[in-house]
Amino acid sequence: MSDTTPILKLRNIKRRFMLGETHIDALNSIDLDIHAGEFLAVWGPSGSGKSTLMNIIGLIDSPTAGTVNFDGQDTHALADDALTEFRSQKLGFVFQNFNLVPVLSALENVMLPLQIQGVAEAEARKRAAAALVDVGLERFVNSLPDKLSGGQRQRVAIARALVVNPKLVIADEPTANLDSENSRMVVDLMREMNRARKVTFVFTTHDPRLLDHVDRKILLRDGNIVSDEVMA
Ligand SMILES: Nc1ncnc2c1ncn2[C@@H]1O[C@H](COP(=O)(O)OP(=O)(O)OP(=O)(O)O)[C@@H](O)[C@H]1O
Numbered sequence: 001m002s003d004t005t006p007i008l009k010l011r012n013i014k015r016r017f018m019l020g021e022t023h024i025d026a027l028n029s030i031d032l033d034i035h036a037g038e039f040l041a042v043w044g045p046s047g048s049g050k051s052t053l054m055n056i057i058g059l060i061d062s063p064t065a066g067t068v069n070f071d072g073q074d075t076h077a078l079a080d081d082a083l084t085e086f087r088s089q090k091l092g093f094v095f096q097n098f099n100l101v102p103v104l105s106a107l108e109n110v111m112l113p114l115q116i117q118g119v120a121e122a123e124a125r126k127r128a129a130a131a132l133v134d135v136g137l138e139r140f141v142n143s144l145p146d147k148l149s150g151g152q153r154q155r156v157a158i159a160r161a162l163v164v165n166p167k168l169v170i171a172d173e174p175t176a177n178l179d180s181e182n183s184r185m186v187v188d189l190m191r192e193m194n195r196a197r198k199v200t201f202v203f204t205t206h207d208p209r210l211l212d213h214v215d216r217k218i219l220l221r222d223g224n225i226v227s228d229e230v231m232a
């Protein structure tokens, strides 16, 4: 379920990559609203623009044209420092290769975004431990990433994304490096966090088998939204 004010409003987003004399239009005139509480999948073939769109939603990349309004803020108006702070407060990220720091324990990895925000050590430790309990990894707080399975690593990454209480979690192909059982588990975990904690998620996948529990699915093809289905 979603309330009426969108967290994110994209209007007429275009993203062109220049390649010497030529160019690629990765996104063509995308309009998209994401509402609080949604669990939304963006799917489509390789090269359709999913990662480009995620990078723009995540305020990692800027569009060539169009506007990105996040939580009432026109993000184009923010200077670099303000944008970085805005991103660290409002967004959580989950990546296909997990992006955990190999020399840090699960707990320390989850503490990192809090420490970047200046949260005191003891408080960060407490919140990170609670986030790891939420994803079912209480027995692994002291484990280094290479002692964890792929599915467990991705659960650490989800805990790290959620620990800052973000407005929106963005996951670009979070299951690309997982087998089908772990892929299912990761999507189910995100779904559970969405339901229980009202966290808004947008994730991408090539795999149509992972779309059966989503609220809404957007199909991209050649940089265009070709369908936007809201499930009953
Ligand atoms: N930094 C870049 N420079 C040049 N072209 C790029 C760049 N990033 C993406 N592209 C091009 O933009 C198009 C969309 O790429 P994008 O990575 O968004 O697709 P995708 O749907 O995420 O694909 P995949 O499923 O393989 O991850 C592709 O044609 C790609 O080659």
Ligand SMILES: [Mg+2]
Residues within 6 Å of the ligand: 050, 051, 052, 173
């Ligand atoms: Mg991609």
